[in-house]
Amino acid sequence: MKRLSSVRIIKLGTVCFTPSEVASTFTLKIKSDLGIGGGSTATLIDGERKILIDTSFDCEWLDDPGKNERNASNLVRSLGDLGIVPGDVDAVFITHWHRDHFGNLGVFHKAARLASKGLVERFGLEDFVGVDDQEEIGDGVKVMLTPGHTIDHASVMVDSILGGMKARVVIAGDAIISDAYFQSGRIWQYNADFYGLEAARESILRLINASDLVIPGHGVPFMSYRPEWVKSCSIRRSG
Numbered sequence: 370m371k372r373l374s375s376v377r378i379i380k381l382g383t384v385c386f387t388p389s390e391v392a393s394t395f396t397l398k399i400k401s402d403l404g405i406g407g408g409s410t411a412t413l414i415d416g417e418r419k420i421l422i423d424t425s426f427d428c429e430w431l432d433d434p435g436k437n438e439r440n441a442s443n444l445v446r447s448l449g450d451l452g453i454v455p456g457d458v459d460a461v462f463i464t465h466w467h468r469d470h471f472g473n474l475g476v477f478h479k480a481a482r483l484a485s486k487g488l489v490e491r492f493g494l495e496d497f498v499g500v501d502d503q504e505e506i507g508d509g510v511k512v513m514l515t516p517g518h519t520i521d522h523a524s525v526m527v528d529s530i531l532g533g534m535k536a537r538v539v540i541a542g543d544a545i546i547s548d549a550y551f552q553s554g555r556i557w558q559y560n561a562d563f564y565g566l567e568a569a570r571e572s573i574l575r576l577i578n579a580s581d582l583v584i585p586g587h588g589v590p591f592m593s594y595r596p597e598w599v600k601s602c603s604i605r606r607s608g
């Protein structure tokens with residue numbers, strides 16, 4: 370039997386506006402003064418291939434020429450903590466074309482570049498391979514198209530092991546921005562290329578139904594409590 374992939378957060382993304390805050394430039398300034406950069410979460414799927422989902426990029430709004438180098442060295446250092454160098458990464462999958470998610474792409478010269486077919490076509494990304502809905506990009510690693518945040522957004526589902534148990538993990542990208550947005554039922558709509566509420570809600574539902582654990586685009590992962598998984602957890606605990 371093939372080994373299930375492990376899933377590791379390389380860099381935990383931050384979110385500059387919580388659902389209860391006014392999303393103003395003033396709020397952004399306060400967060401930025403505190404050192405919160407608003408970059409996405411970067412997640413490594415480590416199986417027969419090493420696939421990095423999103424590359425994280427902080428403070429994209431700052432007019433600071435040093436930010437590219439700083440972002441790159443932060444990411445390389447975080448990978449290095451796991452004993453991985455950028456050349457070890459076989460593929461990078463980008464959930465959607467926002468800089469907080471793809472900004473460090475240049476770090477990975479050798480890796481294949483993957484994104485949804487729609488995204489690759491819309492932006493004419495010739496160095497990318499376009500992926501379809503439900504297409505496998507690794508053993509037990511499947512893409513799910515999740516439009517809403519953008520028209521061609523895609524998430525990734527992984528069969529993995531967590532806490533010694535089989536678990537279905539979704540790496541949602543900004544289809545689910547954060548636990549707080551999910552719990553409050555609010556949808557982030559501040560991006561100019563936001564596609565639509567109905568599509569966003571439908572994508573969230575599909576992600577939750579398909580998963581035991583959600584890694585949102587920004588912030589801490591959370592359990593989605595799929596009924597079968599909760600049941601198997603309690604059987605294990607009582608045994």
Ligand SMILES: [Zn+2]
Binds near residue numbers: 586
């Ligand atoms: Zn984002």
